[in-house]
Amino acid sequence: MSRAMPVFLTTKAASSAVDSCWKPNNLLAIEQDSLHIAVGDDEAENLRRIQKAGRQIDNLGITRVSIQGQGWDIERQWALSLGFSNTHTSNEVLWHEAEPEVAEQLKQMRDTAAWTRDLINLPPAEMYPQSLADKVIQKFQQLAAGHIDVTVIKGDELLEQGWHGIHTVGRASVHEPLMLVIDYNPTGDANAEVSTALIGKGITFDSGGYSLKSSEGMLSMKCDMGGAATVSGALALAVQRGLKKRVKLILCCAENLVDGSAFKLGDVITYKNGTTVEVVNTDAEGRLVLADGLLAAEEFGAKKIIDAATLTGAAQVAVGTEYNALLSVDEALAAETLQLAEQQREGLWRLPLATFHKENCPSAFADTANSRAQKGGGAGGASNAAGFLLRFAPRQGEGWLHFDLAGAYHGSANGMWATGATALGMRTIAASLMQ
Incomplete structure (x- = not known):
């Protein structure tokens, strides 16, 4: 050695x-x-x-x-x-x-962060919806065998079960879109309350669809499943710390590509709760898949809901890449989470979100559009994206946190981080699960 x-x-x-x-x-x-x-x-x-x-x-x-x-x-x-x-x-x-106990904690953190980072850094030829699901399933089979149930809803099964957002975004790829649900239940009670639902944006590659990204903008889009990796890493870390509560992990996985079957600007998606959404930007696809995840969390009756996504460039403009952005209408929960982030030494900054943000992407043809028909979604893009998600959050957003992962990935090395994924947010979300 x-x-x-x-x-x-x-x-x-x-x-x-x-x-x-x-x-x-x-x-x-x-x-x-x-x-x-x-x-x-x-x-x-x-x-x-x-x-x-x-x-x-x-x-x-x-x-x-x-x-x-x-x-x-x-x-x-x-x-x-x-x-x-x-x-x-x-x-x-x-x-x-x-301090051997501290050393063991650090080993768990480093190993789990490395796993999370490696998921994000893998090339898109190796990281597609099914391979992401397989890697996450394998991880939890190793960590919590006997305490997990796994459900994979794939391809046209998504349509049959009403998950139209994920299917719409991913239907143009040869790699079928899917929803992965891992039910971690260490209680031994099949009817135990779901303490938290974790929802991750799992866009394993994002070309932008017909709202095609530039070559430079597309280069790092293997990282667009950073939300799925981060919440998976957070749950893995919490399990290693002895998490005794039931958690549902929901990964919304798709490749956003272009072919003759791809969704188009002007299409209208009807969601399981009846909400209709006009597509005015196919590159605002993350919120379309997360909407399905939020509806699934409602079906599971989750007490607390946390979603994480590399959702908007607007969040990066607002907080840079040393912080993640937090958006929520639950004041007490948001304050608690900011305090947890400070304790975990992770940069987290709250951006505005109010009920009126739901109306900031209007459509003449549907209940809402998925963005504004402006470059970058216009002013307040991070808040407007969260406002879109608020339409799908249970209980008018009570108990819901949205992490816009501005600090999840660096296209080149800097004074603080190596090139690639950071796993920033993993510790805070893991700590929230333990609350």
Whole structure:
């Protein structure tokens, strides 16, 4: 086995920690075959510095590190792990030996985040609706055998059962669209209440349909199933932490492609609850499949509903890629979730959502359109998309959270993240399941 590079924390600036050849603002210094990360008094900034130092360590070509010395709590170790993650998740971290229970928690988090990231990073030739379903089913068969029931509704079966949104979006692909439902029920009671329904947008590739994306805009669209991967990873992490509540995982999976059978602008979809939707943008397809997921969650009687999706560019414009966006009309639940995100050290910012947002995509031919016939859906695109979903949320949105995953994927590496998926949001959603 290859040697692990020791990594220490120091309260001294790099220039004084080693020798005067280092600039005082360096994050990282090298001393006698070990690495030293300088930290200060601002803990939020410390975590950013440690994560950025992790990226620098990866860029040095190091593949294995060992966390040693004083000052390493769980969040500082996790920050290093986030930075020291390459695109292929082949780097290895040896956790601090002082607290074995903390090391085990970190191992679970890193392994589950790596699995989540790998799902998103796989090329579209390998990641299509059925393969996504197979990989998620396999994961939960390993984690919770005896506590799961699996249902796959595929192809024209979707029409027969009323799931018109998923079928409409995915019918042009040779890979049939599907809804995957995993019922995780550790209670032993077949009639147990569904504590939470998790809904993930599983668009395994998004060409934009007839509202065709540019080549540059399409390049990263293997990541459009990031919502499905994130909620699956969150449930996997919660199961490993001993989740005792019943959860329904609902993945709405399709490829949004073009052929003679593809849905077109001006088409009208009639949903299971009778709501009619005019398609004014085939590239606003994520909300069309999530609507089915929300209706399924209502049928299951879920007390709390969380959906996650790489839904809008507007969310990225609003919060950047260091945060995810949260939208909800349930004030208490939203406040609780923002607090959980802060505890989990994940960036989450609330964007506006009110009842009137349901009316912000009007149609003369249906109850609503799926967007506005403007570039990017016009002003307030993230809120208007959530307003569309609010039409399908049970109880007028009580108990419902919508995560617009602005930080799920980076098309190129930066000072904090490697190229590709991040799994940002996984910890917060897992913590919510444990509440």
